[in-house]
Amino acid sequence: MTRLVGHLDLDYFYAQVEELENPSLRNLPVLVCVYSGRTGNSGVVSTANYRARELGVRSGIPIAFAKKRLAGTEAAFIRMDREKYAGYSERVMEILRENVDVMEQTGIDEAFFDITKRAGGSFEAGTEMASLIKSQVLQRERLTCSVGIAPTKISAKLASDFKKPDGLTVVGPSELANFMEPMPVEKLYGIGDKTAKALQGAGVVTIGDLARKDIPQLDDLFGQKMAVYLHNSASGEDDEPVQERGKATQISRIITLKRNSRNQDEIMTQLAPALDDVHKRVAEKGLFFRSISVIGILSDLSIRTRTKTLEAPTSDSSTLNRATSELLGALVGELGDLRRVGIKVADFEESKEQSSLSEFLR
DNA sequence: GTATGCTTTCGGC
DNA sequence: TTACGGCCGAAAGCATAC
Numbered sequence A: 001m002t003r004l005v006g007h008l009d010l011d012y013f014y015a016q017v018e019e020l021e022n023p024s025l026r027n028l029p030v031l032v033c034v035y036s037g038r039t040g041n042s043g044v045v046s047t048a049n050y051r052a053r054e055l056g057v058r059s060g061i062p063i064a065f066a067k068k069r070l071a072g073t074e075a076a077f078i079r080m081d082r083e084k085y086a087g088y089s090e091r092v093m094e095i096l097r098e099n100v101d102v103m104e105q106t107g108i109d110e111a112f113f114d115i116t117k118r119a120g121g122s123f124e125a126g127t128e129m130a131s132l133i134k135s136q137v138l139q140r141e142r143l144t145c146s147v148g149i150a151p152t153k154i155s156a157k158l159a160s161d162f163k164k165p166d167g168l169t170v171v172g173p174s175e176l177a178n179f180m181e182p183m184p185v186e187k188l189y190g191i192g193d194k195t196a197k198a199l200q201g202a203g204v205v206t207i208g209d210l211a212r213k214d215i216p217q218l219d220d221l222f223g224q225k226m227a228v229y230l231h232n233s234a235s236g237e238d239d240e241p242v243q244e245r246g247k248a249t250q251i252s253r254i255i256t257l258k259r260n261s262r263n264q265d266e267i268m269t270q271l272a273p274a275l276d277d278v279h280k281r282v283a284e285k286g287l288f289f290r291s292i293s294v295i296g297i298l299s300d301l302s303i304r305t306r307t308k309t310l311e312a313p314t315s316d317s318s319t320l321n322r323a324t325s326e327l328l329g330a331l332v333g334e335l336g337d338l339r340r341v342g343i344k345v346a347d348f349e350e351s352k353e354q355s356s357l358s359e360f361l362r
Numbered sequence B: 001g002t003a004t005g006c007t008t009t010c011g012g013c
Numbered sequence C: 001t002t003a004c005g006g007c008c009g010a011a012a013g014c015a016t017a018c
Helices: A013-021 A050-054 A063-069 A082-098 A123-141 A153-162 A176-180 A193-201 A207-212 A215-222 A224-234 A264-284 A317-335 A352-361
Strands: A005-010 A030-035 A043-048 A076-079 A102-107 A110-114 A145-150 A168-170 A250-261 A287-297 A303-314 A338-350
Touching: A005 A082, A005 A123, A005 A153, A013 A030, A013 A043, A013 A076, A013 A082, A030 A050, A030 A063, A043 A050, A043 A063, A063 A076, A082 A102, A082 A110, A082 A123, A110 A153, A123 A145, A123 A168, A145 A153, A153 A168, A153 A176, A176 A207, A193 A215, A207 A224, A215 A224, A250 A264, A250 A287, A264 A287, A264 A317, A264 A338, A287 A317, A303 A317, A303 A338, A317 A338
Parallel strands: A030 A076, A145 A168
Antiparallel strands: A005 A110, A005 A145, A030 A043, A102 A110, A250 A338, A287 A303, A287 A338
16 A cells, blocks of 8 residues: 655744744845854854855855855854744644644654555545645744655655755655665665765665665665665655654753863863753653763764663763763873763663553553 | 673764 | 765664574
């Protein structure tokens, strides 16, 4: 049975929210930035609106670089406000949830959904539903999004990416092969620079090239698991179901140090608010964690981590602080100066009250 | 060989 | 000339047990 899978992506999300709240920004280059606090311009661009993209500024580049690129224009540099965007995101996801059979949020600004049932398997009906979702998001939240409808998750994501902003692309089963074939392989989820290079060596440039390779050929290059994944993805036969995501599996916080340092006290002082924040978020959700990691980023921006797994889950802040201190010591001992440092907790269990409740219900 | 668990790195947005 | 965040989930890598 052919599925109707959808993918929704909020257009240049953070920057669009800023435009929405301040319409005078609409025709300017708008950059939502993460300021690290080290120097005035230290940090990166998180999201750029389309006007800024036309001028060569995109997400991930240093703010100082963007400043140079946009010298002489009236560009708006805006500090990122994640909580604000999360509010908009939650309301949009709720609209989506009301209109689909199953939905799977995969980021703050995107989600997969399945409408096979309520569209009765019809792509015409599916198109109407996608249209309705888009207009509800626009009416209720004043935001545009791009939506794709196709038979699988991978093809739905390609479809939402096909026309943006404010796009709606529907790819029925009979059009699927022609739609995917000409696209470069790196458009496929899970194929980055490294895999794309390796594929290019084997004469594979487009998704169509990849679909024509058989599994044994790919097995030699990438191993069996990856071979099957690549083959199915490129052939439009990926069968990953759309599934509601459960609770978060990790909670982390990373900061940039005022200056590079290997001094444990100096680092712990700056890390303390992040530790408090992580502990607060864990407590709010009633979680117990068993794994604690310290993340260190060196001056060359490479990332190193050290992890400690506890005997038993805890929510105790002094345990968190002690373990962090210990892991940090190990990390700076081996690596020397750090530029940024972070803390992560994971391997969650429900709080005792909740687990006895679920036991009782069972 | 296979399943499992833990640590580290990778890659998307 | 250089410039450089903060999250998340999953894969990869490795060890151990059977």
